[in-house]
Amino acid sequence: xxxxxxxxxxxVIAPCVLALxxxxxxxxxxxxxxxxxxxxxxxxxxxAAIVLVVSFVALSTLWTRPQLQTEHRKALLRIPAAVEVxxxxxGVAVFALVVYSGFAGTQVWSANFSVxxxxxxxxxxxxLASVLLGDIFAVLSPWRSCARxxxxxxxxxxxxAFARPPLRYPEKLGQFPATALLIGFAxxxxxxxxxxxxxxxxxxxxxxFLLMLAGMLAxxxxxxxxxxxxxxxxxxLLSRMSPLTVDEDGELYARRPLSAxxxxxxxxxxxxxxxxxxxxxxxxxxxxxxxxRKLEPHLQSLYSGISFHPTPAIELAYTTGLLxxxxxxxxxxELGIRGVQTVSYRYTRAELSRAFAHTLVPIxxxxxxxxxxSLLIWQGQAIGYLASDPLGNGANILGTSSYxxxxxxxxxxxxxxVQVTALVAGHVGGLTLAHDRALTMYRGAQExxxxxxxxxxxxxxxxxxxxxLLSAVGT
Amino acid sequence: MALERTRPKRSGSSLARRGRxxxxxxxxxxxxxxxxxxxxPSVLSVLPALALALLLIQHxxxxxxxxxxxxxxxxxxxxxxxxxxxxRSRRWVGPPVPRGGLLLACSLAxxxxxLLMLAAR
Numbered sequence: 207x208x209x210x211x212x213x214x215x216x217x218v219i220a221p222c223v224l225a226l227x228x229x230x231x232x233x234x235x236x237x238x239x240x241x242x243x244x245x246x247x248x249x250x251x252x253x254a255a256i257v258l259v260v261s262f263v264a265l266s267t268l269w270t271r272p273q274l275q276t277e278h279r280k281a282l283l284r285i286p287a288a289v290e291v292x293x294x295x296x297g298v299a300v301f302a303l304v305v306y307s308g309f310a311g312t313q314v315w316s317a318n319f320s321v322x323x324x325x326x327x328x329x330x331x332x333x334l335a336s337v338l339l340g341d342i343f344a345v346l347s348p349w350r351s352c353a354r355x356x357x358x359x360x361x362x363x364x365x366x367a368f369a370r371p372p373l374r375y376p377e378k379l380g381q382f383p384a385t386a387l388l389i390g391f392a393x394x395x396x397x398x399x400x401x402x403x404x405x406x407x408x409x410x411x412x413x414x415f416l417l418m419l420a421g422m423l424a425x426x427x428x429x430x431x432x433x434x435x436x437x438x439x440x441x442x443l444l445s446r447m448s449p450l451t452v453d454e455d456g457e458l459y460a461r462r463p464l465s466a467x468x469x470x471x472x473x474x475x476x477x478x479x480x481x482x483x484x485x486x487x488x489x490x491x492x493x494x495x496x497x498x499r500k501l502e503p504h505l506q507s508l509y510s511g512i513s514f515h516p517t518p519a520i521e522l523a524y525t526t527g528l529l530x531x532x533x534x535x536x537x538x539x540e541l542g543i544r545g546v547q548t549v550s551y552r553y554t555r556a557e558l559s560r561a562f563a564h565t566l567v568p569i570x571x572x573x574x575x576x577x578x579x580s581l582l583i584w585q586g587q588a589i590g591y592l593a594s595d596p597l598g599n600g601a602n603i604l605g606t607s608s609y610x611x612x613x614x615x616x617x618x619x620x621x622x623x624v625q626v627t628a629l630v631a632g633h634v635g636g637l638t639l640a641h642d643r644a645l646t647m648y649r650g651a652q653e654x655x656x657x658x659x660x661x662x663x664x665x666x667x668x669x670x671x672x673x674x675l676l677s678a679v680g681t
Numbered sequence: 682m683a684l685e686r687t688r689p690k691r692s693g694s695s696l697a698r699r700g701r702x703x704x705x706x707x708x709x710x711x712x713x714x715x716x717x718x719x720x721x722p723s724v725l726s727v728l729p730a731l732a733l734a735l736l737l738i739q740h741x742x743x744x745x746x747x748x749x750x751x752x753x754x755x756x757x758x759x760x761x762x763x764x765x766x767x768x769r770s771r772r773w774v775g776p777p778v779p780r781g782g783l784l785l786a787c788s789l790a791x792x793x794x795x796l797l798m799l800a801a802r
């Protein structure tokens with residue numbers, strides 16, 4: 207027997223024995239102490255890895271023909287045009303309320319409608335809604351609705367001038383502007399010191415609205431929404447996971463979940479966008495971890511040493527961490543792609559990177575859902591009383607201002623299990639997409655299976671990393 | 682004329698040998714560090730991914746043959762004919778030989794049909 211074969215079982219069994227010998231050390235870390243879980247967090251990680259390996263075996267042996275390359279649409283019903291109009295009006299009205307409450311309301315973040323709406327309902331709730339219901343943000347987007355309205359009015363008044371957008375969007379830019387804006391929003395949420403100020407949030411929302419409106423009128427709303435609108439591109443990407451879709455005529459269709467991801471256009475910046483989604487969520491977890499708490503003061507003193515004031519020094523340290531997390535996620539994916547390339551040199555690395563980019567989308571969603579689930583469940587309830595009193599001045603418009611957050615609605619342990627399930631399901635989804643794509647790309651079963659060993663490694667790495675980060679949040 | 686000393690190229694097998702040493706060494710190091718308490722047990726979380734990656738770096742795909750065989754049987758693909766040097770294959774894969782009346786006709790003809798045409802009959 208070769209030495210590695212002799213020692214591999216040892217490497218697998220020994221840590222289990224160690225955990226049994228030193229249970230206190232194993233249970234001291236992570237969410238375990240808070241949730242009273244019966245096993246240490248790393249065993250969840252191993253269990254998740256086993257689930258992924260079993261999925262990989264099942265896919266390799268039972269999923270022998272591509273199933274997700276076409277959507278297999280089934281028409282359900284026709285949505286009246288009025289629904290779209292109402293959705294647009296609702297989106298604009300809520301946006302107006304966010305801006306108004308930010309400027310005119312109390313500056314206490316927990317009593318102001320704008321902060322909870324932006325960080326919880328919009329940032330966390332909208333991705334979930336997009337995955338469940340499809341691209342609803344395309345209807346609700348206030349800047350898109352306003353751009354359409356202006357264009358429609360312009361077409362009546364000056365048909366020639368508004369017949370087509372005056373400028374052509376540079377294809378080379380691809381989705382890089384959207385990626386930059388999405389990272390910018392994550393920076394605002396995770397790094398910026400004044401992130402809870404309603405007034406600043408309202409001002410930034412207004413600025414973003416005007417920028418998007420100008421871009422849509424100049425380059426066309428569709429291309430701008432998918433390329434330069436950070437939220438439009440992000441929610442649009444997630445909506446491809448949905449089992450529902452609506453065509454241009456308003457016909458609602460059911461389709462195979464995840465199947466629309468296989469036809470996802472991969473343009474310059476698409477891989478960066480998906481990595482940014484995963485990387486920013488990663489940093490949110492990592493910034494709570496002991497490793498970061500030890501590293502951050504060093505970075506801060508480094509920036510203070512080059513004559514930065516304390517606040518910018520903290521922000522720079524956190525910005526460095528945020529960008530590093532995105533780079534690490536990109537590198538892990540790149541390593542996986544390099545591994546896939548060793549199976550067959552028929553495809554270049556760039557081709558493979560584009561071909562498997564869509565497999566990261568379910569992972570991105572899994573990270574977001576797992577990480578922000580508790581925020582959505584708990585802080586999301588606050589919108590009940592904030593909607594009634596958006597300015598925080600004691601009003602009771604809807605009669606719900608006395609409503610309070612019920613923290614017993616779900617236990618800590620249940621949250622943990624939802625997080626683990628979301629992470630594992632997301633990665634199994636990614637693995638399924640990768641396997642389906644490999645079947646279309648490689649001629650023989652051997653090449654397809656071998657390529658998927660590498661994708662399995664990437665998925666196991668992301669799952670372990672995700673669980674570790676989630677456990678860090680509980681410390 | 683000075684003789685150029687060329688460095689021998691690294692072969693895949695030498696890399697694989699190095700990998701074979703690296704995997705147990707790394708696993709042992711992690712186990713040891715956890716045992717002495719130098720590193721947090723949460724590091725164990727990344728061990729499955731690390732073990733997989735190290736195996737693949739060595740170009741070893743555990744269980745690959747079984748997976749491919751199962752996949753082929755589900756697809757209905759013909760299995761590749763396994764030949765070993767010691768045994769003779771039962772299936773004869775050479776050009777077809779005319780038999781019976783066709784053999785007589787071919788031998789009597791001035792210009793017999795090509796073998797490929799016969800194979801298509």
